[in-house]
Amino acid sequence: MLKNLFKLEKLKIYVYKDKKQIGVPQDTFEVMFNPESYSLKYENKYQEHQGMNTSGSSLKYALSKPTHLSLTLILDGTGVTPGGRKDVYKEVNRFLTLTTHMDGETHEPKSLKIEWGDLIFNCRLGSVDIKYTLFNRSGQPLRAELQTEFAGDIEDSKRVKQENKNSPDLTHKRIIKAGDNLPLMANQIYGDPAYYIQLAAANNLNNFRKLNVGTSISLPPTTK
Numbered sequence: 001m002l003k004n005l006f007k008l009e010k011l012k013i014y015v016y017k018d019k020k021q022i023g024v025p026q027d028t029f030e031v032m033f034n035p036e037s038y039s040l041k042y043e044n045k046y047q048e049h050q051g052m053n054t055s056g057s058s059l060k061y062a063l064s065k066p067t068h069l070s071l072t073l074i075l076d077g078t079g080v081t082p083g084g085r086k087d088v089y090k091e092v093n094r095f096l097t098l099t100t101h102m103d104g105e106t107h108e109p110k111s112l113k114i115e116w117g118d119l120i121f122n123c124r125l126g127s128v129d130i131k132y133t134l135f136n137r138s139g140q141p142l143r144a145e146l147q148t149e150f151a152g153d154i155e156d157s158k159r160v161k162q163e164n165k166n167s168p169d170l171t172h173k174r175i176i177k178a179g180d181n182l183p184l185m186a187n188q189i190y191g192d193p194a195y196y197i198q199l200a201a202a203n204n205l206n207n208f209r210k211l212n213v214g215t216s217i218s219l220p221p222t223t224k
Contacts, residue, residue, distance in 0.1 A: 010034060011071075011116035015098045018111050026110070029098055031073055032081050034116065038071035067152035069114065069121050075144040078134070088141045092130060095146065099125040111153060123150040176215050182208040189219050 011034050014025035046059040073095075077088040100109055114121040126149040134143035174185060182196035182205070189195075200208045202220050211217070 008034075009117065011114065011119075013098070014113040014115065016111045016113065017103060018106055018108075025113070027098055029095055032076055032086075033074045035071045035073065038069060038119070041068040041070070043068075067121075068126065069123060069150045069152070071148055073146040073148060075146065077142045088132075088144050092141075092144050092146070096128075099128070112150065114150065121150065122153055124153045125149075126151040174217050174219060176211045176213050176217060178213055180211055180213075182211070185217070185219065 011031045013029040013031075015027040015029070016025050043065040045065060048059065075086075075088050075091045075095075077086050077091075079085040098110060099112060102108060103110055109124055112123050112125065114123060128149075129147040131145045131147070132141040132143070133145060135141055174180075182199045183193035186195035186199055187193040196208055199205075199217070199219065203217050205211075
């Protein structure tokens with residue numbers, strides 16, 4: 001579907017029961033004002049153990065933390081936005097209900113998808129700081145600033161597909177095809193055809209030259 005280039009697209013937060021995000025969202029939170037900016041944080045963690053009497057150490061990759069999205073949402077009840085006045089306190093509580101309350105079936109907060117322009121971010125709310133900045137004569141809030149941080153959250157099957165782990169420090173399974181042989185497989189995975197001997201031993205193969213097409217072979221990790 002083509003978008004109307006002359007229509008102002010508002011940032012939307014779609015609410016789903018879980019991270020599979022199947023079907024129509026349960027609810028949608030549309031912002032009153034698009035954010036002036038947003039920031040994305042990516043972080044890799046490394047093991048930094050260093051031996052005694054050494055001047056340094058090589059970093060060993062440990063994990064990648066989920067991406068974090070930070071943005072400020074403005075809720076206004078002064079009537080400056082189309083659609084009439086809105087109760088800011090009720091809008092804040094609606095946001096909290098959609099993003100922080102535990103679902104009775106999954107026992108977790110709802111899964112979210114934030115969409116705005118090129119930004120499509122599957123996530124859950126990490127934190128929100130609420131600051132009320134304008135009040136009427138009765139003390140009712142007329143404006144609120146929500147400093148939000150969302151943590152990236154994708155389905156496990158999608159995460160594994162994205163990681164595409166294919167390295168010599170992980171166990172692999174391969175289906176034997178016509179023309180395959182152990183030295184060729186060893187060279188593809190370990191970068192050294194000489195590892196065919198370990199492959200033969202790991203798979204209890206007496207003859208590495210004769211492999212049965214269609215059977216599975218295990219390629220174990222190596223400390224090479």
